[in-house]
Structures are given as C-alpha cells and as structure tokens.
Amino acid sequence: MQTLSTKHLLGIKNITESDIQLIFETADNFKDVLNRPIKKVPSLRDITIANVFFENSTRTKLSFELAEKRLSADVVNFASSSSSVKKGETLIDTVNNILAMKVDMVVMRHSSPGAPHFLSRNIKANIINAGDGTHEHPTQALLDAFSIREKLGDVAGKKVAIIGDILHSRVALSNIFCLQKLGAEVKVCGPITLLPKYIESLGVQVELDVKKALEWCDVANVLRIQLERQQIKYFPSLREYSLYYGINKKLLSQIDKEIVIMHPGPINRGVELNSDVADSEHSIILQQVENGVAIRMAVLYLLAGVK
Numbered sequence: 001m002q003t004l005s006t007k008h009l010l011g012i013k014n015i016t017e018s019d020i021q022l023i024f025e026t027a028d029n030f031k032d033v034l035n036r037p038i039k040k041v042p043s044l045r046d047i048t049i050a051n052v053f054f055e056n057s058t059r060t061k062l063s064f065e066l067a068e069k070r071l072s073a074d075v076v077n078f079a080s081s082s083s084s085v086k087k088g089e090t091l092i093d094t095v096n097n098i099l100a101m102k103v104d105m106v107v108m109r110h111s112s113p114g115a116p117h118f119l120s121r122n123i124k125a126n127i128i129n130a131g132d133g134t135h136e137h138p139t140q141a142l143l144d145a146f147s148i149r150e151k152l153g154d155v156a157g158k159k160v161a162i163i164g165d166i167l168h169s170r171v172a173l174s175n176i177f178c179l180q181k182l183g184a185e186v187k188v189c190g191p192i193t194l195l196p197k198y199i200e201s202l203g204v205q206v207e208l209d210v211k212k213a214l215e216w217c218d219v220a221n222v223l224r225i226q227l228e229r230q231q232i233k234y235f236p237s238l239r240e241y242s243l244y245y246g247i248n249k250k251l252l253s254q255i256d257k258e259i260v261i262m263h264p265g266p267i268n269r270g271v272e273l274n275s276d277v278a279d280s281e282h283s284i285i286l287q288q289v290e291n292g293v294a295i296r297m298a299v300l301y302l303l304a305g306v307k
Contacts, residue, residue: 007306008120008127009299011136012177020181024146026298027291034070034294044073047304050103052078052095053130054110059265059289060130060140064107067296076103091115092122099125105303108132126303134168140264141174143295145182147288148219151260156183161213163189163245164223164272167196171223171264176202189213190245194225210245214255221262222247222272238271248274252282260284 004019012020033041049068053061061077068075078098095106105126108116113135120127131137149155160179166172166188179186180203187205188195200206207213214220225241247261261273261283269275278285 003306004302007303008116008129009138009303010116010120010127010129012138012141012174012181013136015138017181020142020145020178023142023295023298023302024149026302027146027294030070030297030301031291031294033297034290040070040072042072043301044068044071044304047071047104048074048076048102049105049107049300050076050078050098051130052098052106052108054091054108054115055131057109057130059292060109060137063289063292064128064130064139064296067293067300070293071297071300073300076101091119095119095123099123105300126306128299128303131170133170134173135170136174136177137170137264138174138178139292139296139299140171141178142299143288143292144171144175144221144262144264145178145184146295147262147284147291148184148260150287150291151284152218155179158184158219159187159217160184160219160221161187161189161207161217162221162223163210163213163247165194165225166190166199166223167194169223171221175221176204187213187216191241210247211251211254214247214251214259215257217259219260219262220247221264223264224266224268224272238268242271246270246272246274247277249276249280252277258282262288264288 002022005016006014033039051061051064065075103125107128107130109130110132113133115132116127116129129136129138145155152158162172162175176186187207188199189207189210192208261277263273263285267273267278
C-alpha cells in the first residue's frame with residue numbers, strides 16, 4: 001500500500017503533490033463506497049479517533065464524524081465549551097488526558113494558528129488539522145481541488161479566482177497552496193482592506209474588480225465575510241460589500257462563458273452570493289459537501305497506515 005510522506009496532516013504546505021494525488025485516488029475509491037447501499041467499510045475497525053474542537057463547527061465536524069463512522073472507527077467527540085478548558089486546563093494536558101484513553105488519531109480545530117503543529121511535536125498520535133485560526137484548513141482545500149478535478153477533468157492549467165475575505169480565511173491560504181501544487185493559476189479578489197499585505201509574495205495575482213475576476217476565471221471560489229474574526233470595520237456595511245462584491249445572476253449573465261461557482265460554507269445568502277447563483281446549475285456547492293466525506297475518509301485511512 002502506498003503511504004503519505006508525513007504522519008500528520010497539518011497543512012497543505014507540509015505535503016507533496018504526490019501526497020495530494022494519492023489522497024484523490026483513495027477518495028475516488030471511497031466515493032464509490034459512499035454510493036453503495038451499504039456505505040460502511042471495516043478499514044479502521046481497530047482505530048480510535050478523537051474529534052477535539054476548540055472552536056464551533058457544524059459542517060467540518062459532521063463530515064469528519066461521518067467519515068470516521070463510514071470507516072468503522074471508534075469515535076470520541078470533545079467540545080471545549082463543555083470541558084475543563086473552561087477551568088484553565090492547558091491544551092497539552094487536555095489532549096494528553098484524551099490520549100491516556102488510548103486514542104490513535106486526533107482531529108483538531110483551534111483558534112490559534114500553529115496549535116496542531118505544537119501538538120504534533122509533543123504527542124504520539126496522528127494529528128489532522130481541521131482548521132487553525134486564520135492559518136490553514138487542509139481538508140477543505142483538498143475537497144475543493146478534488147471537486148474542481150471532478151467537474152473539469154483536471155486542476156492543472158485551470159484559472160481559479162478566490163473571492164471575498166482573504167485576510168481572515170484559512171480556506172484561502174490552504175486553497176492557494178493546493179491549487180498551485182496541482183498546476184492551477186490563482187487570482188484573489190476582494191476589497192483591498194480584506195487582502196493580506198503579503199498575498200502577492202505567494203505567487204498569486206490580485207484583482208480588485210469582481211467582474212474582471214469572473215471574466216478571467218474558470219472557477220470562482222467565493223468566501224464568506226468572517227465577521228466573528230474582525231475586531232475593526234474593514235468596509236462600510238454588508239449592503240455595500242454586497243453591492244460591489246456580491247455575485248448574482250445578473251452579474252454572471254454579463255460574462256460570456258460558463259464558470260463554476262464554489263463556496264466552502266456557511267453561505268451568507270444575499271451578501272457574497274445570491275440564492276439565484278448558489279442554487280443554480282453553475283454551483284457545485286453540494287458536491288463539495290459530498291466530496292468532503294470521501295476526502296476525509298481518504299486522509300484518515302492513509303494516515304492510519306503511517307505510524
């Protein structure tokens with residue numbers, strides 16, 4: 001069996017292109033499993049996985065939990081809101097207590113960038129980063145690229161515009177790394193206040209006009225405005241943001257080609273995407289959700305083979 005070059009999935013930056021292709025090939029097989037009447041395989045029957053979420057999550061947590069159960073793993077769920085973290089327990093003590101219960105893998109979301117990297121240096125279990133602050137969200141980037149490959153046949157040579165709140169988005173950074181490793185061209189688009197100063201040093205182009213970005217791209221990956229991460233005002237109002245950067249049917253009808261619309265969720269309908277686009281034939285948003293389970297099954301299965 002082929003294995004990954006690393007025992008953890010901390011970020012796309014830490015894995016190779018051949019790792020990504022192996023994850024995709026494995027996910028293809030698991031997608032076939034998910035379309036069968038019996039959707040379960042015994043691949044991880046002897047593995048215990050802890051989902052350790054220090055930040056709120058619906059889609060990612062559900063997707064990981066479903067992937068784990070489809071692989072027949074034993075699953076333990078931990079939410080910091082109802083834990084001893086509230087009493088001042090440190091991150092490493094929390095996780096060590098979980099590991100003392102003989103857990104093999106930890107899927108972790110944390111508000112601090114680098115928290116999974118810190119853990120990986122201090123504990124023996126395999127760590128999967130389910131999002132660390134505004135840093136990375138590797139499984140989201142993998143499922144996004146996998147969805148592009150499924151829709152357009154390949155990622156290499158495609159033009160992908162990432163539109164919205166780039167500054168506060170861990171999805172944007174992981175997507176940029178992943179798409180570039182697979183040979184796509186990437187352009188970012190949003191208000192200048194929501195673009196990081198270092199962004200061009202990552203080898204991406206910058207566009208401030210959403211219509212020009214849409215005319216350029218094959219795929220538009222639209223990100224939501226992350227108000228919960230914004231301590232100051234980056235634009236006058238959501239209405240104004242929607243006016244200048246919101247994507248609606250009228251805007252798409254002015255572009256003389258078909259483009260694929262993606263969104264990592266949750267969607268702020270009427271802000272970055274109108275319902276007439278989110279629910280249209282251009283959109284592959286629900287396919288992204290479906291592919292998320294197959295990709296996470298592939299990651300868990302491959303990492304379980306690397307000790």
